Amino acid sequence: MKKTKKRITKIMMHFILLFLALFQLFPLFVLFLNSLRADVEIKKFPIGLPETPSLVNYVETWIKGGYAVAFRNSILVGACVIAIVLFAASLAAYGLAKLDIPGKAFFIAYFMMGMSFPTFLYIVPLYYNFSQFGLVNTRLSVIIIYSAGYIPFAILLIRTFLVGIPKELEEAGKIDGCGEIGVFLHITVPLLKPILATVSLIVFVWCWNEFLWSNTFLTTDSIRTVATRFYKFTSEWSKDLAKIYTAGVITLAPIIVLYLALQKSFIEGLTSGAVKG
Amino acid sequence: MEKRRKYSTRRLVCLLFILPAFLYHALVVIIPSLKTVYLSFFDWNGISEPRFTGLQNYIEMFTEDTVLPIAFKNTMVWTLIFITIPIILAIFVAVCASKVKKTSLQMFYRTVYFLPYVLSASIAGKIWSNFYNPFYGFNTLFERLGWEKLSEVLWLGDQKIALFAVAFVSNWSWWGFVMVLFISALQQIDPALYESASIDGGNSWDCFLHVTLPGIAPTLVFVISLSLMWSILSFDFIWVMTMGGPGQATEMLSTWIYKNAFVSYRAGYANAICVLQSGIVLLVFFANQKIRKKVEDIG
Numbered sequence: 116m117k118k119t120k121k122r123i124t125k126i127m128m129h130f131i132l133l134f135l136a137l138f139q140l141f142p143l144f145v146l147f148l149n150s151l152r153a154d155v156e157i158k159k160f161p162i163g164l165p166e167t168p169s170l171v172n173y174v175e176t177w178i179k180g181g182y183a184v185a186f187r188n189s190i191l192v193g194a195c196v197i198a199i200v201l202f203a204a205s206l207a208a209y210g211l212a213k214l215d216i217p218g219k220a221f222f223i224a225y226f227m228m229g230m231s232f233p234t235f236l237y238i239v240p241l242y243y244n245f246s247q248f249g250l251v252n253t254r255l256s257v258i259i260i261y262s263a264g265y266i267p268f269a270i271l272l273i274r275t276f277l278v279g280i281p282k283e284l285e286e287a288g289k290i291d292g293c294g295e296i297g298v299f300l301h302i303t304v305p306l307l308k309p310i311l312a313t314v315s316l317i318v319f320v321w322c323w324n325e326f327l328w329s330n331t332f333l334t335t336d337s338i339r340t341v342a343t344r345f346y347k348f349t350s351e352w353s354k355d356l357a358k359i360y361t362a363g364v365i366t367l368a369p370i371i372v373l374y375l376a377l378q379k380s381f382i383e384g385l386t387s388g389a390v391k392g
Numbered sequence: 393m394e395k396r397r398k399y400s401t402r403r404l405v406c407l408l409f410i411l412p413a414f415l416y417h418a419l420v421v422i423i424p425s426l427k428t429v430y431l432s433f434f435d436w437n438g439i440s441e442p443r444f445t446g447l448q449n450y451i452e453m454f455t456e457d458t459v460l461p462i463a464f465k466n467t468m469v470w471t472l473i474f475i476t477i478p479i480i481l482a483i484f485v486a487v488c489a490s491k492v493k494k495t496s497l498q499m500f501y502r503t504v505y506f507l508p509y510v511l512s513a514s515i516a517g518k519i520w521s522n523f524y525n526p527f528y529g530f531n532t533l534f535e536r537l538g539w540e541k542l543s544e545v546l547w548l549g550d551q552k553i554a555l556f557a558v559a560f561v562s563n564w565s566w567w568g569f570v571m572v573l574f575i576s577a578l579q580q581i582d583p584a585l586y587e588s589a590s591i592d593g594g595n596s597w598d599c600f601l602h603v604t605l606p607g608i609a610p611t612l613v614f615v616i617s618l619s620l621m622w623s624i625l626s627f628d629f630i631w632v633m634t635m636g637g638p639g640q641a642t643e644m645l646s647t648w649i650y651k652n653a654f655v656s657y658r659a660g661y662a663n664a665i666c667v668l669q670s671g672i673v674l675l676v677f678f679a680n681q682k683i684r685k686k687v688e689d690i691g
Binding site for chain 2: 128129131132135136138139140143146147157158160161162180195201203204206207209210211212214215216217222225226228229232233234235237238239240241242243244255259260262263264266267270286295299320323324325326327330331341342343345346349357359360363368370371375376378381382385386
């Protein structure tokens with residue numbers, strides 16, 4: 116009796132888990148299938164297999180939406196932000212983890228707070244300041260904002276990693292006659308590779324996904340990043356559902372592929388970053 | 393003396409490691425934030441010279457602005473949804489998933505549940521808006537299935553439903569993230585505790601109450617405060633799906649700030665609402681720091 120009850124609970128449990136998995140994936144399946152269907156088919160019925168699967172939507176959407184430009188913008192912005200964040204954050208994290216810095220506790224608390232700092236508190240003056248300097252509607256504006264915004268997260272993630280590295284390694288370097296900077300460059304940075312890769316990955320995805328800043332600061336198509344380009348595209352082509360769904364696949368696919376390939380770094384980076392905050 | 397001076401110059405050199413990050417962040421984030429607070433006492437359209445008006449913006453906020461109370465109420469409803477539903481769902485699923493013996497299957501579930509969280513809210517939100525479309529969206533499916541009542545619902549067009557329809561999508565992307573946090577917390581619990589609890593004759597509910605719940609308490613506290621802060625600042629899904637409409641049905645503090653600052657160019661007034669919103673968020677942040685220390689001390 117007790118055994119059958121246990122079995123029923125177990126089956127129920129698996130059923131629920133499976134149901135939720137399907138629930139999470141369902142919209143993405145529909146999205147993908149619709150990208151292969153014609154607009155008329157989709158309007159007749161929103162879900163279904165393509166009658167004659169074709170990639171014509173992809174070609175048209177890619178060209179008409181100017182996604183080549185949007186991809187280039189997002190990659191360019193992402194690369195610049197990663198470079199700035201890695202440089203500033205690894206130096207700072209090293210300082211906070213390994214060096215005797217005056218006011219260390221203050222800086223750690225500062226960056227902790229910086230991580231969950233409300234975006235809306237600085238967007239308004241920053242926008243009008245940037246427009247005085249002619250920075251609004253340039254890629255540089257979002258590069259500056261993103262890199263500043265993501266630095267605290269990167270510092271705390273790298274610092275946690277560094278604290279776990281034994282001090283002996285750096286001390287050996289000092290005995291060999293390296294200065295503070297020499298030790299950092301020749302001993303610490305090589306060890307940091309895995310965590311720097313994780314930080315780069317997450318920063319890149321954030322740059323790709325970010326909407327509030329890019330939608331406010333980037334207003335011409337030639338500099339728009341992917342997420343904002345898609346947002347505008349949906350209003351330009353609101354009558355053509357096939358194009359909208361296809362654009363959805365185009366803009367989400369790179370992140371989904373990255374995630375499936377590197378999901379461990381994704382999950383570890385995003386959750387450990389959150390827990391530390 | 394000589395040695396001491398050398399020591400302190402060395403410390404100052406060490407400071408150089410942290411200064412680029414600190415100064416850069418302070419310049420881009422903190423100084424504009426202070427400016428927000430300062431300018432909240434001014435009448436300012438963003439372009440012309442700000443005019444000092446004292447507490448006028450704050451007085452307007454609490455007396456004249458008829459939208460703000462609605463935005464505040466909606467933000468509270470939204471927050472209430474997000475400190476309950478995703479957390480309960482996440483704990484329940486995390487407990488179930490951690491009982492799955494096969495590691496690869498457990499990993500599969502974790503990967504799938506987490507997936508929507510890594511996708512752009514603006515893109516996912518727009519796609520969901522199309523699913524909610526009354527003519528070409530899922531309503532057609534409901535109609536075919538014979539669910540007449542459901543097929544007639546205007547998901548984003550009905551004032552009573554829109555907020556929940558958006559919250560539903562936001563929850564779709566959010567709960568998997570919360571679940572992963574709880575899974576890692578569950579993995580930290582010593583299995584011996586479960587054994588001794590079941591030897592004492594406890595059923596699985598007892599185990600949950602006396603072993604699991606205390607074990608995940610620090611994570612729970614953290615998740616609640618994270619959800620609070622995150623909900624109060626929520627913007628993307630709402631903006632791309634409804635822009636605060638229909639009417640003011642999904643107006644949030646964030647969308648109201650945005651409209652004031654960038655649509656009606658009342659930057660000074662928008663700043664005053666920012667101060668209110670961020671004040672609440674920072675309060676939650678510091679309360680969380682305090683409570684976390686307490687929970688850690690007990691644990």
